[in-house]
Amino acid sequence: MPSAVAMTSGRDLDITSDAIDEVNVIKGKLWNDTSEFDEAKDKSQFRDYEAACDRVKDFYKEQHEKQTLAFNIKARVEFKSKKRARMGVWEAMEMLNTLIDESDPDTSMSQIEHLLQTAEAIRRDGKPEWMQVTGLVHDLGKLLLLFGSEGQWDVVGDTFVVGCKFSDKIIYPETFKNNPDTYDAVYSTEYGIYKPHCGLDNVMLSWGHDEYLYNVFKDQSSLPAEALAMIRYHSFYPWHREGAYSHLTNDKDARILAAVQAFNPYDLYSKSDEPCDPVKLRPYYERLISKFFPPVLDW
Ligand SMILES: O[C@H]1[C@H](O)[C@@H](O)[C@H](O)[C@@H](O)[C@H]1O
Ligand SMILES: [Fe+2]
Numbered sequence: 134m135p136s137a138v139a140m141t142s143g144r145d146l147d148i149t150s151d152a153i154d155e156v157n158v159i160k161g162k163l164w165n166d167t168s169e170f171d172e173a174k175d176k177s178q179f180r181d182y183e184a185a186c187d188r189v190k191d192f193y194k195e196q197h198e199k200q201t202l203a204f205n206i207k208a209r210v211e212f213k214s215k216k217r218a219r220m221g222v223w224e225a226m227e228m229l230n231t232l233i234d235e236s237d238p239d240t241s242m243s244q245i246e247h248l249l250q251t252a253e254a255i256r257r258d259g260k261p262e263w264m265q266v267t268g269l270v271h272d273l274g275k276l277l278l279l280f281g282s283e284g285q286w287d288v289v290g291d292t293f294v295v296g297c298k299f300s301d302k303i304i305y306p307e308t309f310k311n312n313p314d315t316y317d318a319v320y321s322t323e324y325g326i327y328k329p330h331c332g333l334d335n336v337m338l339s340w341g342h343d344e345y346l347y348n349v350f351k352d353q354s355s356l357p358a359e360a361l362a363m364i365r366y367h368s369f370y371p372w373h374r375e376g377a378y379s380h381l382t383n384d385k386d387a388r389i390l391a392a393v394q395a396f397n398p399y400d401l402y403s404k405s406d407e408p409c410d411p412v413k414l415r416p417y418y419e420r421l422i423s424k425f426f427p428p429v430l431d432w
């Protein structure tokens with residue numbers, strides 16, 4: 134079943150504040166119906182895709198069918214050729230707030246909540262300001278849902294390499310049987326269109342919120358390279374958790390892997406933390422935002 138977000142995020146959506154309000158009302162209804170605080174759980178209970186509900190399974194079935202190499206090239210060309218919006222970081226967080234992520238078996242909280250929980254968990258551990266602010270912004274790429282994505286399948290969920298054999302370390306690997314690239318003479322091979330150890334900078338990951346946000350921030354922030362890697366690869370579980378794709382990665386990737394892995398527990402396990410109060414926390418994070426981002430960005 135298509136989500137309210139997907140239904141209202143057509144290519145022709147004109148991003149005026151009225152349109153956004155309307156989208157938020159529709160999404161808000163969905164949210165109110167399903168909202169509940171997530172209970173505390175232990176680590177083994179996260180990312181349990183076997184036990185996941187149909188919403189999650191249907192999401193991945195669709196994503197794995199539609200994320201082809203051809204789609205990915207098209208998405209990147211479109212990204213470069215379009216102007217979407219101009220706004221500040223906090224405004225972007227508010228705009229994203231009511232989205233429900235259909236791929237996520239672990240949280241039914243709003244996105245601003247998830248961003249604040251991630252940032253607060255990093256802050257509690259005394260990590261540097263750049264990492265706190267990275268936690269705060271890491272999922273803002275989900276704004277793609279309001280910027281003409283085709284659905285949720287080209288925005289959220291774990292990422293994987295396209296243009297070579299789909300790894301069996303990706304969740305629900307059997308669902309790639311519906312992806313035409315599985316039957317392509319080149320794309321279905323171990324290396325596909327890539328050279329051995331060409332490095333992640335030279336491979337195409339499935340298009341979604343990570344790749345989009347990395348591209349937005351790389352020229353419009355003073356975030357360090359580790360932070361940009363955390364953003365770009367945080368959904369790339371087949372690599373950072375399962376160790377897949379070692380035939381494509383290089384020394385640079387080996388170095389950034391540590392940063393991506395250090396970020397992951399904050400993103401994942403903070404989902405069962407106490408809810409945060411955006412009003413209380415805003416002054417602290419606005420100060421951090423102003424250290425790393427211009428007041429207004431092109432999204
Ligand atoms: O369902 C989640 C969610 O969409 C996250 O934002 C993403 O980073 C994860 O990798 C994914 O599994
Ligand atoms: Fe994410």
Ligand SMILES: [Fe+2]
Binds near residue numbers: 271272400
């Ligand atoms: Fe996240």
